[in-house]
Amino acid sequence: xxxxLKETIESLGIIGSEVTVADGYAxxxxxxxxxxxxxxxxxxxxxxxxxxxxxxxxxKEKKIAEEMAERLQGIHCEIAAKVSEEDRxxxxxxxxxxxxxxxxQDVKVEKRMVLLTEAIKNTGTYKVPIRVYREVEPEITxxxxxxx
Numbered sequence: 001x002x003x004x005l006k007e008t009i010e011s012l013g014i015i016g017s018e019v020t021v022a023d024g025y026a027x028x029x030x031x032x033x034x035x036x037x038x039x040x041x042x043x044x045x046x047x048x049x050x051x052x053x054x055x056x057x058x059x060k061e062k063k064i065a066e067e068m069a070e071r072l073q074g075i076h077c078e079i080a081a082k083v084s085e086e087d088r089x090x091x092x093x094x095x096x097x098x099x100x101x102x103x104x105q106d107v108k109v110e111k112r113m114v115l116l117t118e119a120i121k122n123t124g125t126y127k128v129p130i131r132v133y134r135e136v137e138p139e140i141t142x143x144x145x146x147x148x
Contacts, residue, residue, distance in 0.1 A: 001026045002039035004047050008061060009035060010112070014134070016047060016054035065133030072109075072130055075140040077101040080147040083123055092119035093144055098128060101142070120144060 001023045008014045012021065018039050021030065030036035037043045047054075079101050082090045095114045102109055115129040115137065123144045129137045 003030055003036040004039050004043055005036050007035055008058070015057055016051060018044075062133060062136070065136045069130075069132045069136050069138040072107065072132070072138040072140055075102070075105065075107060076143065077105060077140065078143045078145055080145050081123075083146045087123045087146075089121050089123070089144070092121045093142070094119050098142060102140075 002018060002020050003026050004018050005013055005015055013019050021036075026036065026038075031038070037047075077098070079093055079097055081093060084090065095111055095116050098114055098116065099109060099111060109130055113131050115131055120126055120142070123146060125141060125143045127139045128142050129139050131137050
């Protein structure tokens, strides 16, 4: 089913874009939550008139994201973990551990924003990208140190 998004949805697209989604997703989630409308000629005309409003909202979202990215750029967080003799961790450092370490520094990020490809299993310093907005991905420094 083709729908026109009334707000930006990370996995689908930005506000005002026309996307094709599964019928059930549209009927059960997007339409009842007023996040999209069915792509009919009448709705296309109505949304084309609101295009400037959408462009302003996109610019506002991007500006907020860039400000947050600027704050995140210099962040360095240190996570203490139990290690064996070979500097290998007992267990691993996951996205949840990084979110908790950032929360201690009064930085709030969501789980889906942290782009950790695989769990960290050794001590050392790692660069972890944080997706704030489309194409806005500052990197934070995560240092894994042995627990005292």
